[in-house]
Amino acid sequence: MSLTHEIRFTLNGVQRSATVGIEISALQLLRDVIGLTGTKYGCGEGECGACTIIVDGRSVNACLQFAVDCDGREITTVEGLSGDARAQALQQAFVAHGAVQCGFCTPGMMVQATHLLASQPRPDAAVAKRAIEGNLCRCTGYQKIVEAIVQAGESLAAGDVA
Ligand code: FES
Numbered sequence: 254m255s256l257t258h259e260i261r262f263t264l265n266g267v268q269r270s271a272t273v274g275i276e277i278s279a280l281q282l283l284r285d286v287i288g289l290t291g292t293k294y295g296c297g298e299g300e301c302g303a304c305t306i307i308v309d310g311r312s313v314n315a316c317l318q319f320a321v322d323c324d325g326r327e328i329t330t331v332e333g334l335s336g337d338a339r340a341q342a343l344q345q346a347f348v349a350h351g352a353v354q355c356g357f358c359t360p361g362m363m364v365q366a367t368h369l370l371a372s373q374p375r376p377d378a379a380v381a382k383r384a385i386e387g388n389l390c391r392c393t394g395y396q397k398i399v400e401a402i403v404q405a406g407e408s409l410a411a412g413d414v415a
């Protein structure tokens with residue numbers, strides 16, 4: 254017999270509820286129960302950052318959080334960033350710097366970098382590098398991603414985002 258719980262939470266600004274098994278992760282809740290697949294399953298062990306989401310203003314690995322612990326929380330996934338000027342600046346800068354290659358790490362990077370720009374609007378390269386140290390990328394060598402994050406901060410400061 255598997256135990257289930259009813260949970261209520263805010264997801265990308267919308268009130269949601271779900272009945273979840275006590276053993277499933279927030280990542281399974283998002284991908285398998287709700288069908289939001291922008292948050293990626295990489296390692297499932299808290300090592301790669303592909304599943305990065307924001308929970309109550311903190312960046313967390315969705316694979317490490319139990320779905321039942323989402324009860325009462327405010328959650329933002331990559332899908333919830335579409336109207337965010339910081340995310341738009343990042344998208345433009347990622348494309349301009351060639352920071353998206355296979356794209357698998359990109360949603361987690363976008364969530365993490367958007368979260369960074371919310372607290373530090375103009376990060377330098379060292380700050381950007383530190384912010385993404387929990388997000389693995391097998392393609393870019395990281396430098397392009399760091400440059401893109403710095404560029405996004407500069408573009409926002411200059412009011413230079415389309
Ligand atoms: S899938 Fe969560 S950290 Fe890798």
Ligand code: FES
Pocket residue numbers: 352353354355356357358359389390391392393
């Ligand atoms: S672009 Fe391929 S893993 Fe980062």
